[in-house]
Amino acid sequence: MKRESNPVEHVENDGLGGIALSDVSTPGSGLVSVPALLARNVREFGASAAYREKEFGIWQAWTWAEAADEIEALALGLMTLGINPGDHVAIVGRNRPHLYWSMVAVQMTGAVPVPIYQDAVGEEIAYVLDHCKARFIIAGDQEQVDKVLEVGDRLQGLDHMVYLDARGMRKYDHAKLTQYQVLQDKGRKEGDKAALKARTDALTYDSTCVMLYTSGTTGKPKGVVLSNRNIIETSKNSADFDGLRAGDEVLAYLPMAWVGDFIFSIGQAYWAGFCVNCPESAETVMHDLREIGPTYYFAPPRVFETQLTNVMIRMEDAGRVKRWLFNTFMEHAKKVGPQLLDGKPVSAMGRFKYWLGNLFVYGPLKNTLGFSRVRVGYTAGEAIGPEIFDFYRAMGINLKQLYGQTEASVFITQQKDNEVRPDTVGTPTPGVELKIADNGEVFYRSPGVFVEYYNNAESTAGTKDSEGWVATGDAGFLEPDTGHLRIIDRAKDVGKMADGSLFAPKYVENKLKFFPNILEAVVFGNARDRCVAFINIDLTAVGNWAERNNIAYASYQELSQHPQVLETIRSHVEEVNRSVAEDEMLSGCQVHRFLVLHKELDADDGEMTRTRKVRRRIVEEKFDDLITGLYDGAAQVSTETEVTYEDGRKGSIKATLKLMDAATVPVGTMKVAAE
Amino acid sequence: MLDQTDSYVTADGRTIGGVMMEMKNITLRFGGVVAIKDISFDIREGEIRAIIGPNGAGKSSMLNVISGFYRPQEGEVWFRGKPRPQMKPYQVAQQGIARTFQNIALFEGMTVLDNVMTGRLNHMKTGMLGQALWWGKAEREESENREAVERIIDFLEIQSIRKTPVGRLPYGLKKRVELARALAAEPKLLLLDEPMAGMNVEEKEDMSRFILDVNDEFGTTIALIEHDMGVVMDLSDRVVVMDYGKKIGDGTPDEVRSNQQVIDAYLGVSHD
Incomplete structure (x- = not known):
């Protein structure tokens, strides 16, 4: 029934031609809002699990019917608080079914949910709450309530707060505070069901579904308004692309304020009717992942990197037989695994050996990692190292890449099952059109394109033109023969070196970050004659190496400046230089000098966004003295850096950093001439 | 001055x-050494009561008297309006008193869960055979x-x-597990022997929050020994100060802080 009601289901998409907006604007069977999808799911999958959460050591489950009941009770409760259509309701906390219900409950009342990053500090929260004039806040626990109360006097619009976890909240003044279940009970008793139904029925395909704040790599965060059309069309297209269906399982562990989580855990989950599982706590995610064994899984490259690093570290500590098994079969898997996954022919012997390997190594390893049942796995957000990517695919995990952004309701391009490569981000998602501007910037147009930036017509106009084309801010190109999109760097970060050659820092940084020892790298060189780099070591990998080599260290800072660590990093940098030199366009981006930073770049210090992307300009200003040192040839620099602790207090760390030279490959003028 | 049964709101x-x-006038001697000399103080329902003092002041001995582990040579311990007889440790636990130790005393080879489960011992009624067979009521x-x-x-x-x-856990977490085990007994009175010793600032803050939450959520009365003056002053409702086995101060944190004898004991006095 659901399938038939989908008008674009059978439309073949050639990738670039795209589908005109008018073709997809008719929603089937009145499924014009998330609450409408919920009602459909109750009818169709009423008795199957919609949500699970591990609490008190046990997985607790709610069926679609039960979830709908909880959501309705909360919506009725919000009505008793006097919520109006169009009000903004901020939702902040860790991934819990109750907070997902809050989003839908808010939608039912005609108001707009605004999820906020739970680790945002008071200032950041204050900005968002003030910007959207949030009238209500639904908070996970005391910590979140405290953060809001701390800045509360600056928020005139704020009417009432609802909190979920009652712990530590008893002494608070409850004049403007209500506990979640208490509000639900009130809704069940006093709520006006007819009024709520009228509100829900009034929702259209163009009503606002959610407002998500961008992480703000540059400047203040912007509120991206996404309509029901944006979310539902995108969910439909992408879910059909990968054949997601009821019965799939997903683990909701990424920030609720991130567009990806909204699409996976609400958009696609409600469209396809699959189950959303919430971990017990942030620390137990890996364990819960293993228990649930999701069939649909998303993780940023960093998570895959960390897991691979952990596996490798543990293998180094394993016995000789196990190590031999692991090495032998992983070697084999790298040869035939990806072919088998893509359905390409493999010799009988190769198949048999892979089967054996699955028995001894891949199967148990996948089970340990929680990937036994993954049918569709995605990574996005950053470039993933080819070795990392291949490792997972070799084991038979269907890991793919996608490219997207908040303004597109996530999906711009994704990789088809048999066209997976580490260096591209795939072909356009059904319904998406792409074009590349003269300066290399990628533009797209799709049913998922956002409505506007809230209260910011200027930025909206600057991002989306009158024909609906949106600038991604990324520079890239379409491969002529395959139609795959390749992303080089942020368009604004792509610059020119002093001699006029192309400067693409991200390209070099990604190559550096593919080394397990390097957690983060920042390359400088715009308008300069050569490039220099900051490196962050990966404490897990380097720490383990230090332990095995009996190298004692007292702190991150000390380990980061250890001569042998610096030497290792130098060899990595030089290897990257050799690889960069091979690329004609970017050979000027070789790193001439580098240093290993004495602290990890951190979102609390403003050096990174909450989604862990480096804020290049802030890093450049903050460590100005270090950059100067790298360029004027100093052998070492003493510096003092302000750091912010997790509780918001500030301190400073002093360090003397050694500045290192790295060998570069001379770039012949011949290549330039040959062009 | 408050009466025996008076209550007040903080x-x-x-x-x-x-x-x-x-x-009441507790004196405890080990041979010729007088560990505690004629000390009297009380602990009220629902309060956080701290015992502080320099090294060797007799704080841990005092806690052991409260827990019934040491029997004072002189003086009496009154519990809920009645003098308390000498008791076996399990009888103390049955009265609703639980404690943690200065040097962590957990079962290192057992999991956290099993360790905390041992705290429930007093709440298990079935016999060994029933539990071993995992049958009926025991299950x-x-x-x-x-x-x-x-x-x-x-x-x-x-x-x-x-x-x-537990053996694989870092120190700060072991402390927390020990607190968990004590809480599992659902005590009325919780005795904490240096709950924050050897912790860094962040761990101390966490532990302080847990202690306050325990007091607040479960209404548990807490008596604690602590060295960190900042922590003590922030956490407790009333403080007893000991020095060389004697009580030299008793009152709210503010009162104690301005007590000259306490200042002398902590900061030292010049011998002139």
């Missing part, structure tokens, strides 16, 4: 009840106790180490 809205336990009882334990695990945020052997 500035942060907690109700402190009448006297729960009273030390139900274990489920109930497990639920209580899971609530404490959730409360102290140690879900991620539930199945980890």
Whole structure:
């Protein structure tokens, strides 16, 4: 029934031609809002699990019917608080079914949910709450309530707060505070069901579904308004692309304020009717992942990197037989695994050996990692190292890449099952059109394109033109023969070196970050004659190496400046230089000098966004003295850096950093001439 | 001065009840050494009572007297309006008193969960045979106790180490597990012997929050020994100060802070 009601289901998409907006604007069977999808799911999958959460050591489950009941009770409760259509309701906390219900409950009342990053500090929260004039806040626990109360006097619009976890909240003044279940009970008793139904029925395909704040790599965060059309069309297209269906399982562990989580855990989950599982706590995610064994899984490259690093570290500590098994079969898997996954022919012997390997190594390893049942796995957000990517695919995990952004309701391009490569981000998602501007910037147009930036017509106009084309801010190109999109760097970060050659820092940084020892790298060189780099070591990998080599260290800072660590990093940098030199366009981006930073770049210090992307300009200003040192040839620099602790207090760390030279490959003028 | 049964409400809205336990002229000697000399003080229902003092002041001995482990040569311990006879440790536990130790005393080879489960011992009624056979009432009882334990695990945020052997945990977490085990007994009076010794600032803040939450959520009366003056002054409702086995101060943190004898004991006095 659901399938038939989908008008674009059978439309073949050639990738670039795209589908005109008018073709997809008719929603089937009145499924014009998330609450409408919920009602459909109750009818169709009423008795199957919609949500699970591990609490008190046990997985607790709610069926679609039960979830709908909880959501309705909360919506009725919000009505008793006097919520109006169009009000903004901020939702902040860790991934819990109750907070997902809050989003839908808010939608039912005609108001707009605004999820906020739970680790945002008071200032950041204050900005968002003030910007959207949030009238209500639904908070996970005391910590979140405290953060809001701390800045509360600056928020005139704020009417009432609802909190979920009652712990530590008893002494608070409850004049403007209500506990979640208490509000639900009130809704069940006093709520006006007819009024709520009228509100829900009034929702259209163009009503606002959610407002998500961008992480703000540059400047203040912007509120991206996404309509029901944006979310539902995108969910439909992408879910059909990968054949997601009821019965799939997903683990909701990424920030609720991130567009990806909204699409996976609400958009696609409600469209396809699959189950959303919430971990017990942030620390137990890996364990819960293993228990649930999701069939649909998303993780940023960093998570895959960390897991691979952990596996490798543990293998180094394993016995000789196990190590031999692991090495032998992983070697084999790298040869035939990806072919088998893509359905390409493999010799009988190769198949048999892979089967054996699955028995001894891949199967148990996948089970340990929680990937036994993954049918569709995605990574996005950053470039993933080819070795990392291949490792997972070799084991038979269907890991793919996608490219997207908040303004597109996530999906711009994704990789088809048999066209997976580490260096591209795939072909356009059904319904998406792409074009590349003269300066290399990628533009797209799709049913998922956002409505506007809230209260910011200027930025909206600057991002989306009158024909609906949106600038991604990324520079890239379409491969002529395959139609795959390749992303080089942020368009604004792509610059020119002093001699006029192309400067693409991200390209070099990604190559550096593919080394397990390097957690983060920042390359400088715009308008300069050569490039220099900051490196962050990966404490897990380097720490383990230090332990095995009996190298004692007292702190991150000390380990980061250890001569042998610096030497290792130098060899990595030089290897990257050799690889960069091979690329004609970017050979000027070789790193001439580098240093290993004495602290990890951190979102609390403003050096990174909450989604862990480096804020290049802030890093450049903050460590100005270090950059100067790298360029004027100093052998070492003493510096003092302000750091912010997790509780918001500030301190400073002093360090003397050694500045290192790295060998570069001379770039012949011949290549330039040959062009 | 408050009467035995008077109750009052603190500035942060907690109700402190009448006297729960009273030390009357306690003197404790080990041979010729006088560890505690003629000390009297009381602990009220619902309060956080700190015992502080320099090294060797007799704080841990005092806690052992409260817990009934040491029997004072002179003086009496009154519990809920009655003098308390000499008791066996299990009888003390049955009265609703639980404690943690200065040097962690956990079962290192057992998991966190099992360690905390041992705290439920007093709440298990079935015999050894029933438990060994895992049959009928024993099974139900274990489920109930497990639920209580899971609530404490959730409360102290140690879900991620539930199945980890205690021996593999860092010091700060072991302290927390020990607190979990003490809480599992659902004590009326919780004795904490230096709950924050050897912790860094962040761990201390966490532990302080847990202690306050325990007091607040479960209404547990808490008596604690602590060295860190900042922590003590922030946490406790009343403070007893000991020095060389004698009580040199008793009162609210503010009163104690301005007490000259306390200042001398902590900062030292010049011998002139």
